[in-house]
Structures are given as structure tokens and as C-alpha cells.
Amino acid sequence: MINRVYWTEEGQIKHQDFDDVVASLKFTHTLRKNPLVRLIATAINEDSIVGGFGVDGVENGKLPSGEPYGWKKRRP
Numbered sequence: 001m002i003n004r005v006y007w008t009e010e011g012q013i014k015h016q017d018f019d020d021v022v023a024s025l026k027f028t029h030t031l032r033k034n035p036l037v038r039l040i041a042t043a044i045n046e047d048s049i050v051g052g053f054g055v056d057g058v059e060n061g062k063l064p065s066g067e068p069y070g071w072k073k074r075r076p
Helices: 021-032
Strands: 002-009 012-018 037-045
Touching: 002 021, 012 021, 021 037
Parallel strands: none
Antiparallel strands: 002 012, 002 037
């Protein structure tokens, strides 16, 4: 699996490839601290991933699979 991180810095589009998703996430965290970086995007070349990450939609309190959606934000 190849994970590519894209970002813009001073008007230039740059990218770096990673074999490890965790390493790419650490790298994007570092990029976010750089005030010259304006946009960060990640692309993963993995055939087994189909569709978007997370929930695609909740209708009438149910996920697309029909299961109930019960997540609630808990405040301390």
C-alpha cells in the first residue's frame, strides 16, 4: 500500500510517499504546525478500500446498513 501526502507550501505543490499510514499521519501532523503550509491531502492506493471512511449517512436514526446510530457527544 502506498500512501501519498500532498501539501502546498509558498504556492508550490509538494508530495511525499509513505509505506506506512502511521508515518504519513505523523508527517501530516508536523505539516500542520508549519505556518507556510496551506493545504494538506492524503491519497491511499489500496484496492480493498471501497467507498468513503466513516458513516455515509444517517436517516431516521439508522445507518445505511439498517443498524441504529447511537453516537452522542458526551460532555465532561
